[in-house]
Amino acid sequence: MNVELKNAIIAAGQGELLKFWDDLTEAEKSAFAGELAAVDWAQIPRLAAEYVLKRPEMAIPDDLTPAEFFPLAPATEAQAELYRRAEAKGIELLKNGKVCCLTVAGGQGTRLGFDGPKGTYPIGPVSGRTLFSYFAGAVARASEKYGKPVNWYIMTSPINREATESYFKEQNYFGLSRENVFFFTQGTMPAFGLDGKLLLSSKSSLALSPDGHGGTLLALRKSGALDKMISDGNEYISYFQVDNPLVPVVDPRFIGLHALENSEMSAIMLSKTNSREKLGNFCVSQGRTMIIEYSDLPDELAEKRNPDGSLSFIAGSPAIHVLSRSFVEKLTSGGTLQLPWHRADKKITCLDADGKLFTPAEPNGVKLESFIFDALPLAAKVMILEGDRAEVFAPTKNATGVDSAESCREMLTARNARRLELAGVEIPRKIDGSVDAVIEISPRLVLDDADAAGLVNAVGLKKILPGEKVAL
Numbered sequence: 001m002n003v004e005l006k007n008a009i010i011a012a013g014q015g016e017l018l019k020f021w022d023d024l025t026e027a028e029k030s031a032f033a034g035e036l037a038a039v040d041w042a043q044i045p046r047l048a049a050e051y052v053l054k055r056p057e058m059a060i061p062d063d064l065t066p067a068e069f070f071p072l073a074p075a076t077e078a079q080a081e082l083y084r085r086a087e088a089k090g091i092e093l094l095k096n097g098k099v100c101c102l103t104v105a106g107g108q109g110t111r112l113g114f115d116g117p118k119g120t121y122p123i124g125p126v127s128g129r130t131l132f133s134y135f136a137g138a139v140a141r142a143s144e145k146y147g148k149p150v151n152w153y154i155m156t157s158p159i160n161r162e163a164t165e166s167y168f169k170e171q172n173y174f175g176l177s178r179e180n181v182f183f184f185t186q187g188t189m190p191a192f193g194l195d196g197k198l199l200l201s202s203k204s205s206l207a208l209s210p211d212g213h214g215g216t217l218l219a220l221r222k223s224g225a226l227d228k229m230i231s232d233g234n235e236y237i238s239y240f241q242v243d244n245p246l247v248p249v250v251d252p253r254f255i256g257l258h259a260l261e262n263s264e265m266s267a268i269m270l271s272k273t274n275s276r277e278k279l280g281n282f283c284v285s286q287g288r289t290m291i292i293e294y295s296d297l298p299d300e301l302a303e304k305r306n307p308d309g310s311l312s313f314i315a316g317s318p319a320i321h322v323l324s325r326s327f328v329e330k331l332t333s334g335g336t337l338q339l340p341w342h343r344a345d346k347k348i349t350c351l352d353a354d355g356k357l358f359t360p361a362e363p364n365g366v367k368l369e370s371f372i373f374d375a376l377p378l379a380a381k382v383m384i385l386e387g388d389r390a391e392v393f394a395p396t397k398n399a400t401g402v403d404s405a406e407s408c409r410e411m412l413t414a415r416n417a418r419r420l421e422l423a424g425v426e427i428p429r430k431i432d433g434s435v436d437a438v439i440e441i442s443p444r445l446v447l448d449d450a451d452a453a454g455l456v457n458a459v460g461l462k463k464i465l466p467g468e469k470v471a472l
């Protein structure tokens, strides 16, 4: 290892990381030195002091107000006209190949407890098709519908890159053209012990974890994804998370409104179901839009109500965005971007003082992540549009219960039932109104209500029987 690197590590107070150096083979030394060279050592003491040794307190601005948004149903005739123009604009942008999709899939999916990249989780309620297969089908259908291939960018982490790519190869890219699917890898952050010392995962490697979905922005630049977008003429990025198969991969109204409003970064908002729902809150301070996490919003603001009894801070974030490519270019122009870090206390498997690997029963360390929504205050213009929860948001965070694979499958069935009903199909329902069947519709065939009507016509479907399992 070169002396400069060694000195930087020691100056950062992390010399103990080299404790086992003399036990390593030449190959291990070289790999470890490469990993250590990628760490910004000058930053480490500050991160340890600010985020690990003390709990960072989220300073809530005094002037915090709820962010404004475009409502789901237009409030005036002028707004209805704007929505019509937005939809037309979105369709025009899609037809001209100006829009690409971006799925963030670099997370570790610990809550789901699934072995493998989360995108390979079988979510289809009848077929068991995977999350990636859902998005691939929708991307293919959007490409067909708008007559231009929609490029699909998939962010992985160094941990799941290989498994993700192999999966796509095995599936023959779900019939998409290879040149329209672009994988890129996010950065990592070393994990800290609670004493501020970095943790080792072996004698020759740091305990590293993905740097959060905020890492997307810089990774787009470093991976060459931005260059590809430029050369392909993609100007708008439709951003969504890998665990939400309900999301419209491209939403013409949302994209069109983003463009017409000259927004740099836009967001879908959902009306929160209760004051403590676990969604980030869209707020404004000093004219800047920001998200305050549900755990950071003080009770008096979370509970604050409008004269009509509705929540003042009603707007929750399902992490669905449109970003202008030019905004990402601007933010990352110097090859760096420093978004704030967020602390998460985790159980981190690491080496103990004697060099033995151990898995703790309680959180023993801190992972730092940056979040994409921290780019909102950096945007000159933000546009927020209300979404219909039942149409756009079914996160698969846990195996059962709230926000689970189970609830996601129910929501997929419910949306499919609504679409079929709209197209004239008789749907069996239980007394409580829920669907008494399991219904899956291939995203390759149906992107929206109009597609569903076309499919119903084509197959001549009239009714679904109680308890039936249907895959269209």
Ligand code: UTP
Residues within 6 Å of the ligand: 104, 105, 106, 107, 108, 109, 110, 111, 112, 118, 155, 157, 186, 210, 211, 212, 213, 215, 240, 241, 242, 243, 369, 397
């Ligand atoms: P979550 O915050 O739900 O994290 O990520 P997760 O890692 O998937 O799941 P848990 O918390 O360990 O159970 C939201 C979205 O952001 C992506 C995830 O893949 C998911 O699509 N993400 C998260 C990244 O791409 N990189 C990250 O470093 C973190």
